[in-house]
Amino acid sequence: MTKSTNSDAFEIQKRIMTMTGFWPHRSPTIFYRIYGVIHYGMVASFALSLLISNAVVKDFSQLIQSWSMFVAILNCSIKFTIFYFKMPAFLDLLDFLHSPHFTYYEEEYDVYLARIIRFARVLVKLFLCSGVTTVILILIAPLLNTVRERQTPLPFPLDLKKQPFYIYIAVYVFQCFALFSAAWTSIGFDNLSTSMMGLSASYSKILRETIVKITDLQVLLRNNELRNILLLYGVSDCRINKMFCKCVEHHLAIIEFTEAIEDIFTYVFLSQFICSAAGICLVGFTFMNAAPGSLDFIFALSFLGTLMFQISLYCTFGNEVTVQSSRIGDACYDTEWVYCGPVVRKTMFLIMERSKRPLILTAGKFVDLSLSSLVAVVKSAASYAAVLFQVMNK
Amino acid sequence: MMKFKKAGLVADLFPNIRLMQTSGHFMFNYHSETTGAVHGLRVLYSSVHLVLVMAQFGFTFGNLVQESDDVNDLAANTITVLFFTHTLTKYLYFAIRSKLFYRTLGIWNQANSHPLFVESNNRYHALSLKKMRQLLIIVLTATIFSASSWTTITFFGESVRVRKDPENENITVSTEIPRLLIKSWYPWDAMSGLPHLLSLIYQVYYVFFSMCHANLLDSLFCSWLIFACEQLMHLKEILKPLMELSATLDTYVPKTADLFRAPSANSQDNLVDNDFNEKNNHNDDLDLRGIYSTRQELGAHYRSGALQTFNSGGGGIGPNGLTKKQELMVRSAIKYWVERHKHVVRLVTAIGDSYGIALLLHMLTSTIMLTLLAYQATKIDGVNPYAFSVIGYLLYALGQVFHFCIFGNRLIEESSSVMEAAYSCHWYDGSEEAKTFVQIVCQQCQKAMSISGAKFFTISLDLFASVLGAVVTYFMVLIQLK
Numbered sequence: 001m002t003k004s005t006n007s008d009a010f011e012i013q014k015r016i017m018t019m020t021g022f023w024p025h026r027s028p029t030i031f032y033r034i035y036g037v038i039h040y041g042m043v044a045s046f047a048l049s050l051l052i053s054n055a056v057v058k059d060f061s062q063l064i065q066s067w068s069m070f071v072a073i074l075n076c077s078i079k080f081t082i083f084y085f086k087m088p089a090f091l092d093l094l095d096f097l098h099s100p101h102f103t104y105y106e107e108e109y110d111v112y113l114a115r116i117i118r119f120a121r122v123l124v125k126l127f128l129c130s131g132v133t134t135v136i137l138i139l140i141a142p143l144l145n146t147v148r149e150r151q152t153p154l155p156f157p158l159d160l161k162k163q164p165f166y167i168y169i170a171v172y173v174f175q176c177f178a179l180f181s182a183a184w185t186s187i188g189f190d191n192l193s194t195s196m197m198g199l200s201a202s203y204s205k206i207l208r209e210t211i212v213k214i215t216d217l218q219v220l221l222r223n224n225e226l227r228n229i230l231l232l233y234g235v236s237d238c239r240i241n242k243m244f245c246k247c248v249e250h251h252l253a254i255i256e257f258t259e260a261i262e263d264i265f266t267y268v269f270l271s272q273f274i275c276s277a278a279g280i281c282l283v284g285f286t287f288m289n290a291a292p293g294s295l296d297f298i299f300a301l302s303f304l305g306t307l308m309f310q311i312s313l314y315c316t317f318g319n320e321v322t323v324q325s326s327r328i329g330d331a332c333y334d335t336e337w338v339y340c341g342p343v344v345r346k347t348m349f350l351i352m353e354r355s356k357r358p359l360i361l362t363a364g365k366f367v368d369l370s371l372s373s374l375v376a377v378v379k380s381a382a383s384y385a386a387v388l389f390q391v392m393n394k
Numbered sequence: 395m396m397k398f399k400k401a402g403l404v405a406d407l408f409p410n411i412r413l414m415q416t417s418g419h420f421m422f423n424y425h426s427e428t429t430g431a432v433h434g435l436r437v438l439y440s441s442v443h444l445v446l447v448m449a450q451f452g453f454t455f456g457n458l459v460q461e462s463d464d465v466n467d468l469a470a471n472t473i474t475v476l477f478f479t480h481t482l483t484k485y486l487y488f489a490i491r492s493k494l495f496y497r498t499l500g501i502w503n504q505a506n507s508h509p510l511f512v513e514s515n516n517r518y519h520a521l522s523l524k525k526m527r528q529l530l531i532i533v534l535t536a537t538i539f540s541a542s543s544w545t546t547i548t549f550f551g552e553s554v555r556v557r558k559d560p561e562n563e564n565i566t567v568s569t570e571i572p573r574l575l576i577k578s579w580y581p582w583d584a585m586s587g588l589p590h591l592l593s594l595i596y597q598v599y600y601v602f603f604s605m606c607h608a609n610l611l612d613s614l615f616c617s618w619l620i621f622a623c624e625q626l627m628h629l630k631e632i633l634k635p636l637m638e639l640s641a642t643l644d645t646y647v648p649k650t651a652d653l654f655r656a657p658s659a660n661s662q663d664n665l666v667d668n669d670f671n672e673k674n675n676h677n678d679d680l681d682l683r684g685i686y687s688t689r690q691e692l693g694a695h696y697r698s699g700a701l702q703t704f705n706s707g708g709g710g711i712g713p714n715g716l717t718k719k720q721e722l723m724v725r726s727a728i729k730y731w732v733e734r735h736k737h738v739v740r741l742v743t744a745i746g747d748s749y750g751i752a753l754l755l756h757m758l759t760s761t762i763m764l765t766l767l768a769y770q771a772t773k774i775d776g777v778n779p780y781a782f783s784v785i786g787y788l789l790y791a792l793g794q795v796f797h798f799c800i801f802g803n804r805l806i807e808e809s810s811s812v813m814e815a816a817y818s819c820h821w822y823d824g825s826e827e828a829k830t831f832v833q834i835v836c837q838q839c840q841k842a843m844s845i846s847g848a849k850f851f852t853i854s855l856d857l858f859a860s861v862l863g864a865v866v867t868y869f870m871v872l873i874q875l876k
Contacts, residue, residue, distance in 0.1 A: 233725065233827070319849060326841075333838040334736065338729050338831075345830035352837040371850050 003110045006097050009120045009195040016128075016188030020181055022080065024087040039181050040080055046178035047073045053155035061289065061296055066155040068282040068303065075275035076182045079189060079268045086264045093196075093260045101253030102203060104246075106213070109206045116202040120195040123313075127187050134302055135183045139176050141295065153179070190272075190310060193265045197317035197361065200258045204324035204359075207250055208331035211351075214243045215336040234341025244347045251328065251351065258321060258359045269314060270364030276311040277381045280304065284385035289392075311377060318361040318369025329355035400424075402502035403621065406523055410530055410614050411499075417606045418443030420489035423496055443603065447485065450600045451478055456579035464557065466773070469766050473787060474576060476763040480756060480794075481604040484611045487752045494748035498618065501741050508730040510639075510656050510723070511632050518631075522624035526617040533613040533797075540790060541602040547786075548575050551779035575601055611752075612797055618745050619801040619845070625738050626808040629731065630815040636731055637819045639724045640828035646713040654720060728831060735812075735835075742805070742843045753798065754847040757857075760791055764861065767791065768868035772876060788865075795861055802845050802853030810842035 017023040021036030028036075050070040057063050083090070142151040153175050158167075283304045290296040329352040337348055361369045367377075400408060404424055415421050418440050422433060458471040488495065507515065553573040556566050571577065572584040575597040584593040635653070642650050711721050767788050774781045813836045821832040845853045 323849065329838070329841075330739075333834065337834060338725075338732050342826050342830045345834055349830075349833050349837055352834070356837075356840065375850060 003103060003105075003107060004114045004117055006102055006113065006117070006199055007094075009117045009199055010192050012121060012124045012128075013188040013192045013195065016124075017185060017192070020185045020188075022083070022185050022189070024091050026091055039185070040077075040084075042174075042178045043073065043080065043182045043185075044077050046175065046182065047077050049156060050154060052157040056157050057155050061286065062155060064282055064286050064289075065296070065299065068279055068286070069154055071275050071279050071282065072303075072307075073179075073182055075271055075279075076186045078271040078275075080185065082267045082271070083189070083264075089260065089264050093257070093264065096257060096260065097199075099253060101250050104250060105206045105210055109209050112202045112205045112209075113199075116195075116198040120191065120198050123194070124187070124191040127191060127309075130306070131183050131187045134306060135179055137302075138299075139179065141299075142172075189268075190313065193261070193268065194313050194317045196261050196265075197321050200254060200261065200359070201317070201320040201324040203250075203254050203257070204321075204328060207247060207254065208324075208328055210250075211244075211247050211328070211331040212334050214240060214247070215340065217336055217339075233339060234343075235339075237341040237343045240340055241344050241347055244344060244351070248347070248351060251354070254325070255359060258325070258361070262361050266362060267364050269361070269369060270366060272311065272314060273363045273367055273377060276307050277377050277384075279307045280311075280378065280381035281384040281388065283307065284382060285388045285392075288385065288389050308378075312374060315369055315371055315374035319371045322358045322360050322368075322370060326355060326358035402505065403499050403618070404503075406526060406621065407499070407614065407617055409527070410610060410617060413530075413534075413606070414610045414614070417603055417610060418447075419485065419607065419611070420492060421495075444485065444489075446596075447482065447600065447604060447607075450576075450578065450596065451475075451482055453578035453580060454478065454576055457577050460579050461555070461577070467555070469770055471577065473763055473766050473770065476759055476766075477787065477791075478604055479759050481608045483755050483759070484608045484752060487755070488611060491748060491751075494744070495614075498741070498744040498748050501744050502621075502737070505737065506730055506733050508727055510635070510654075510727055511628075511730065513656065514628055514631055518624045518628040522621050525620045525624070529613055529616060529620065533609050536793070537602070537605045537609050540786070541598075541605055543786065544575055544601055545598055547779050547782055548573060608794070612794065615745070615749050616798055616801040618741070619805050622738055622742055622745070622843075623801075623804050623808045625734070625741075626812060629735055629738070630812055632731065633815050633819045636727055637821055637824050637828055637832075639727055640831065641824045642714045642716060643712050643721070643724055643827060644825040645823065650714040650716070650720075654723065728827075732835075739843065742809075742845070746845045750846060750848045753845070753853060754850055756794070757847055757851070757861075760795055760861070761864075764788075764791055764865045765868055768865050769872055771869055772872045792858075792862065792865075796858055799853055799855055799858040802857075803855040806842045806844045806852075806854055809839065809844075813839040 014023055020039045021032060022039070025032065047070065050066060050073060054063065054066055054070060057066055139153050142153055152168075152171055156171050156175070158171070283300050286296060286300040287304060290300060332348045332352050332355075335348070337345060340348075363369060367373045404411065408424075411421065411424055415424075415436075420437075420440050422436055425432075425436075454471075454475055458468070458475055461467040461471060552568075553571055554568040555571050556568050570585070572586075572590060572593065574584065574590075574593055578593075578597075580589075580593060582589050582593075584590050638647070639653050641647050642653060647653070710716055711718065716724070767784065770784050771788065774784060816832050816835045816839065819832070821829055824832070847853065851857060
């Protein structure tokens, strides 16, 4: 049974992002570059048009809706801009994933890596389905709504009733393409960072199992002819110490990998956090205001669901990275260190010392990606929405 | 049919387990007879309880929907529904995840033991048993008291529903509703006579058994924590003798023989041969006195292997001339300590796995319920049944949270004090092996063992303080807004 390749975890994301020209290449063709710039320009100008229309729209519920969409699209453009600057670092990370420190383990532990790869692929497919469905619903909604004439999926600064028909069609098509491009790339991008975090967590787990296996008693007894196991103290120290030193090198590789993820994606996380909090607040407010069963209500519900899911994804994976890396010290304690001599114990002590400081992924160094910060974000967004509700309904 | 033997945690917690089985929890292990017929009867018994509990919960919820037009009634009914949500959650949670509970209960079936530490082990085991019994009695008393005071308070005050008159907004109209413990919608008319009596008995049963379901499961969890804490105290106590024993391996220690005497109340027997020891000590005096003074001058410690050549007769190991058997005893003592500690860590992990999600759901329900209770508390206007019931709900909810927070906190404190015990056990007199042992133990025990609510929060008194603070804050803010 061969071992899984870690790049399988983000293969689908790679295809998604290559389709919209966002996947980094070391030396891309001119055509690919122009293609990427066109997509980025579409998303940026879409965000701009939403911003201008916010100043023009009169209807209150439409205003809130438009602000929440603007926040989402702004989030996308900021993330893409940040990623553009971090492209060289990302390419180095992809090369680093081929290092032997990620393929040293026994085949029996491959199951952890395979599990996370399977999970990442299922997640991206799920996200893709739900995202595409939502986008299609948003784009089709004006065609089903017969109350207002010439309505675009999202607010646009021009009053389209006064313009010729082909301008209306052009605006409609532009909004379709821009929304689709933004959603498509965003789905691939979010799942990229989360699958990297999943890889880091699974490598920590594999390292834990490897460490515990080093002092396997059967192997120890077989290599020494002592009949009483208690007299094994310090006998196989040299061999065991060498194996521990190799584990330290693997540990360092995992730490380097996680720090690279942090370096590339930290401001992306920050923008995601702020925009998610703002989005949840605005959409929550719409939710409270709208009558149950109306189109606004359904739109608010689905959008709220998407935002919550996005931010929970980041926080759960970040939490997993932290938890798995802090358990490496526990793995050292679980070995049969009682039978090892002072040389091994000193090495083990230093491994435990390093694992006392777990690997924490942060959002721009402001917030940790963990389950407790998820609870805090949701709580604060809910309280802002309640305050807004009180102010508006005085 | 195997005769079922009580061992480990099951034996200690047997009263609790039997009470849970009697109250209808889906726990089908730990019986002597496991024939198909008897098992079927037990499943039937638990299912009947489940159906009755869910039916009454449905009736209470129906009443909530029926009376949802008035804000005050809505708030009061929501509190009642949430109160009984705890029970339903715990009941169903146990039924679904009972395998994890059985695993945790069976984790202590094969405990290791060492002749030198048996007495300490037994002492702390007896202590934990006593504490578990005390906890069970307290929880049962509190449950019976709450159920009976709920029943009593039903017979005070007016049993009416107050509504605004549809014709005139300023007049309120009161309609008579049945005098029952919980306001419920029944498909039969429960105003008076036999239906009323039957409904009353049904509700008394429901209130009492619901409280039992939730509280017994919580006390099972807390008993596990008590057991883990007492084991940690046992480990802390034997660290000092362990250090002294370990020092004999490669440092000269006077009166080595005393260390190998098991501390027990009545016997003064040595564990290892007396004559052999005396011969060795005699050897020490005769042959090694000169060598020891040199060694003391140099201040060096020698490893066990190097000293084999110095001993003339008997082949003792180390500067104290230990026999092979004594050396094995020392090494096995160290191994006993480490294995026992790892066993406690496994137990705490299993407890966290089995009960973590239940704690998360409990805290979610409690948060919402306490918020609403703070709102209700602002409407208290005198010493009447309303005030008593609101205060009763508040105290009960806070009491439930306090119950597991205090034991979770004790676990955190005990597990982090192991490191302090390791530091204070005269490790500086010990061998190199002893020092590295203390090093690794201190390293591992710096991180306290704690129970988390599915990784969202830790169960400690901090949690209780934040819950209490939140309730007081809401109350103050709402009073201001009135």
